[in-house]
Structure formats: C-alpha cells, structure tokens
Amino acid sequence: MFDGWVSAAFGTADPQRFERCFAAVHQAAVQQFPLLPSALALTSLWIQAHLAAQGKPLPLVGEALSQLAEQGCRRVVVNSLLLAEGAEWDKLRSQVEQRRADFDQLILIPPLLCSRSQACAQALDALFPAKPGLTRVLLGHGCAQGENSAYAALQAQLKSAGRDDLSIALLHGGPSLGELLEKWNQSGARRVELNFLMLCAGHHAQEVRRESRSWAAAYPALSVTISDLELGSCPAFQELFLSFTEETGFNG
Structure with a gap:
C-alpha cells in the first residue's frame, strides 16, 4: 500500500490549458484518494516560472517529493503525466532518482504510450x-x-x-x-x-x-x-492516467 503520490507534468505556460489538461487529472485522483498526501508538480523550471508569474505557483518534482518525505510518506508513486518518452521523461527520471533514498519505495509510472x-x-x-x-x-x-x-x-x-x-x-x-x-x-x-x-x-x-x-x-x-x-482534456485520456492505481496496487 502506498501512502502518497505525485502527479508530474511538463505542462504548459497557459494557466487555463494547464487546468484543463493536467490539473484536472490530478484533481480526479485527489477525489479518488482524498486522505492521502499528494502534489501536482512540474518537470520544467521554465514552465514553473511562467505559471508562478500568472498566479499559479507549483513545485518542481524534487521539491514535491521532499515535501512528502517531510510529511512522513515512505511509499510513494510518481505518476508521469507525459504521453511519450523524450527529454522531459529523462529529466523526470533524474529528478526521481535524486530523491529515491528518501523513501522505502518510490515507483515512477512511465508515459502513456510506453506503458499503455x-x-x-x-x-x-x-x-x-x-x-x-x-x-x-x-x-x-x-x-x-x-x-x-x-x-x-x-x-x-x-x-x-x-x-x-x-x-x-x-x-x-x-x-x-x-x-x-x-x-x-x-x-x-x-x-x-x-x-x-x-x-x-x-x-x-x-x-x-x-x-x-x-x-x-x-x-x-x-x-x-x-x-x-x-487530448489532455478528454475524459478517456484522463482515465488512462488514473490507471496507475491498478498497475501499482495503489490503495487509498
């Protein structure tokens, strides 16, 4: 049983699009597991700065994982809100590896096209x-x-x-x-x-x-x-991102 998770996105600098295509997926998971600590985080420092300048501050993945560790989470899932492998996937893997020692178990879910x-x-x-x-x-x-x-x-x-x-x-x-x-x-x-x-x-x-x-x-x-x-705003693709709960035995 996992006791926390991070939704990790490259995202977009447009706050409205970000809400439709990424934040909506995270919120659906929050509604499914309301008692578990979680965070919506970014892989890109550039996107983080642009969203923050428009009133939407969000942590980077490493920062979000540090926050969960401070809250006492020991078994955490990082759900990548990415469609395919590439530079952002490589960056996300690196950010997760840098925090692996902080947890008893840390699982990174691959992009949709790679795993589903x-x-x-x-x-x-x-x-x-x-x-x-x-x-x-x-x-x-x-x-x-x-x-x-x-x-x-x-x-x-x-x-x-x-x-x-x-x-x-x-x-x-x-x-x-x-x-x-x-x-x-x-x-x-x-x-x-x-x-x-x-x-x-x-x-x-x-x-x-x-x-x-x-x-x-x-x-x-x-x-x-x-x-x-x-595609990020389509219910069918949002549901695919939530399938990490079945793949990992995630139990809220």
Whole structure:
C-alpha cells in the first residue's frame, strides 16, 4: 500500500490549458484518494516560472517529493503525466532518482504510450470514428534524438484495428507532417483533418497554424482543417492516467 503520490507534468505556460489538461487529472485522483498526501508538480523550471508569474505557483518534482518525505510518506508513486518518452521523461527520471533514498519505495509510472499503448490506440479509435472521405493525421511531438518506437507501435496498433485513415506524423522524427500531406495529396485524398497527438499542443499548434498558410499552394488537392481538440482534456485520456492505481496496487 502506498501512502502518497505525485502527479508530474511538463505542462504548459497557459494557466487555463494547464487546468484543463493536467490539473484536472490530478484533481480526479485527489477525489479518488482524498486522505492521502499528494502534489501536482512540474518537470520544467521554465514552465514553473511562467505559471508562478500568472498566479499559479507549483513545485518542481524534487521539491514535491521532499515535501512528502517531510510529511512522513515512505511509499510513494510518481505518476508521469507525459504521453511519450523524450527529454522531459529523462529529466523526470533524474529528478526521481535524486530523491529515491528518501523513501522505502518510490515507483515512477512511465508515459502513456510506453506503458499503455494498446489502451491509447483504443481511446483514439473511439475518439476519432471513421468518416467516409476523411483522413486524419495525428501530429505528435516525437524525439529528435531517438527512434520514436512508441509512436511506431501505436501506428501499428491502429493499423491492426483497421484504422488506415489515422496516420501519425511527428514534429521531430519521421514521418514528418509535410511527408504525410504530400502522400495524401498524391493519393487522391481530398479532406484531411489534423489533430494533435499531444496532451496540450500549446505553441506547437500556433506554429503549425502559421505553417498552414502555405498548404493551399503546396498541396492543392487537399482541404486541410486543424482541430482544437486537446487530448489532455478528454475524459478517456484522463482515465488512462488514473490507471496507475491498478498497475501499482495503489490503495487509498
């Protein structure tokens, strides 16, 4: 039985988006285990400073773990509110390791695509039902220095589920968004919907929207729309993050 937990997020500097996509997950866990000490913490000093400047002070992961240790917690779970591995996951692992000696047991839950890939594929299948004549591109962040195997595994699971209309592109790694748009442009597709395979797209969404101004000329056969949907605010994905209670035998 664990006696405390930390919800660890990279987050976003936008307080309203942070509430929808990250704080809501933590609050759902608090409601499930109201008597256990817990904390919502950040991996990024930059995000921490920007949120604090807007009236939302939050601890870094190491600070949150120190607070739980001071409260007498000895068996703690750190639930990573991350979608995939990358720089922030590496940073989170380092922050947790630095505090491991403070506890009898300290468990770090991996990102969703690494530990619950099939469940993610099922959630995406339900969230984006197939529509005749519509192709969807799911744009993930990806990792420039890595193989992005979790995204490849997710694509394979979507394909095995018969969802050839769902294709994953990456900002860092391949296939790129441009490569997929060119593929659909040449294949005879006409309608493409771009969705962000991110908990909160933030500035990436702004960059893609600026880039989209050139798409009409580059891909004349395509009509491309960009969705505002945030996966972090979707109940299905919030529930996936709460599944750490089953995986660890967490008992409040």
